[in-house]
Amino acid sequence: MLLGCIGDDFTGSSDLANTLAKQGMRVTQYSGVPDQPADPVIEAGVVALKSRSVPVEQAVAQSLAALDWLRAQGCQQILFKYCSTFDSTPQGNIGPVAMALAEALAARRVVVCPAFPAAGRMVYQGHLFVHDRLLNESGMEHHPLNPMTDADIRRWLSLQTGAPVGHVPFAEMRQGAAAIATALARAEEQGTPLIVVDALSDSDLIEIGTALDGLPLVTGGSGIAMGLPGNFRRRGLLSGQGSAWQGHAGRCVVLSGSCSAATRGQIARHLEAGLPAREIRAEEAVAGRIDPAEIAAWSMAQEKRPLVFSSAAPDEVRRAQQAHGRERVAAAIEALFAAIAKALVAAGAGRLVVAGGETSGAVVEGLGLSALDIGPEIAPGAPALRAALPQGGHIALALKSGNFGGPDFFAEASAILRGV
Incomplete structure (x- = not known):
């Protein structure tokens, strides 16, 4: 294995694995830390954790x-x-984990770059933008678990680590890899x-x-991985075989x-099309009034693609959190979706489209999936994913971060998971 990746949630890890696979690496995504060695042919391994919102x-x-x-x-x-x-x-x-990894690897120049231009995320003068809005004006300031109230990534990291944070500004970055490498060395000296x-x-x-070739540690969004496979390719270390994948007809x-705006828009499109849907209220999940087996049976009885959702508007989410506690609400909903996914697979479902990082992590853990093909x-x-089930057989998955995908993502994912 050449490149080792640690993702702080499941959907983001899938996103990263997708980026590396498109760049020609043989990639496997792991659900949690594996308990056995990796296949020697794997060139990039992505260990997907659920560490984004834990203590x-x-x-x-x-x-x-x-x-x-x-x-x-x-690696x-x-x-x-x-x-x-x-x-x-x-x-x-983010800051404490980055510093702990840097200390373990004796890394003294560690890039922080969450930019993902394809999804409208850009970093300019140290500030993170979502399309034409500062991060703290993009809707992320209302995130129920991690509200982002400051777009200055330098200031946010300083609060988290208590240490000064360096910066390579746009004008210097645009001079190319050599200039970036020089700026990183200067920051290390400072x-x-x-x-x-x-x-x-x-x-x-x-x-x-390209400027990060040979550095022990890199941090960022999945976009930062775009230039890393090329470093290994120039050294003749990539096989060029890529990954194999096939869909599922179930x-x-x-x-x-x-609860993101993008996902709620996708739900609205599903409802506008008159497709079957069941909404789960936070109060119902906390009270244990939802039977996962009944939800699975209802889903499997529908002629058209069903949707089961708990994606309330920010104000409703806040009211539920105030009434029952943020951690309790999140844990109840995640546990319920994991149980529903398990009941669906037992009933014969072959494809699951899952929206939300925490929800995706709960589903993967609930199904006992250990490794996913990209x-x-x-x-x-x-990306589309395929995994072997512990009880035998396979399942095709789409694990979507809440903010990702267009209005018709659910329909598009269903088709691609089928192999269309």
Whole structure:
């Protein structure tokens, strides 16, 4: 294994695996830290954790455990992947995890670049934009778990780490890989191991990736990985074989626990089309009034693609959190979707489209999936996936970050997972 990746949620890890596969690497995504060695033909391994919204100490411990396994596979470089909207709080988790990994790897110049231009995420003068809006004006300020109230990534990281943060500004970054490498060396001399690098386009990310050749640790969104495979290719280390994948003809069900504006728009499109849907209220999940087996039976009885969702507007989510507690609401909904997914597979479902990072992680864990093959891209940041089930057989999956995909994502994912 050449490149070892640590993702802080499942959908983001799929996004990263998709990026690396498109660049020609043989990629496998793992659900949590594996308990056995990787297949020797794997060139990039992505360990998907659920560490984005857990306490800082747990996030650090999980990430260091993933690092130990990846280093044991012979990885030459480590990538810590987080969301392109930098989902975190002033206390963590991105900064503390990055610093812990840097210390373990003795890395003294660590790039921080959440840019993902294909999804409208760009870093300019140290500030993160979503399309033409600053991050804290994009809707992310209302995120129920990680509200982003400051677009200045340097300031956010300083709050998390208590340390100064370096910066490679746009004008210097645009001079190319050599200039970026020089700027990173200068930041190291100034004692700022975490260095935010501006990026507005895919070509910027390629240049940044080229400048990172040989550095032990990289951090960022999936876009930062675009330029990394080329470094290994220039050294003749890639096989060029890529990954194999095939679809599944079984019943498709959509599960959504995301409250993002994009996902709610996708749900609205589904409802406008008159397709079957069941809404789950947070109060019902917390009270245990939902029977997963009944939901699965209803889903399998529908002639058209069914949707099961708990994707309320931000105000409704806040009211539920105030009434029952944020952690309790999140845990109840995640556990319910995991149980529904398990009941669906037992009933014969062959394709699941899952919206929401935390929901996706719960579904993968609930199904006991250990490794996922990367398939074709459904939308930027969301590939098709295929995994072996513990009880035998396979399932095709789309694990979508809440903010990703166009209005017709559910229909597009269903078709691609079928192999169309």
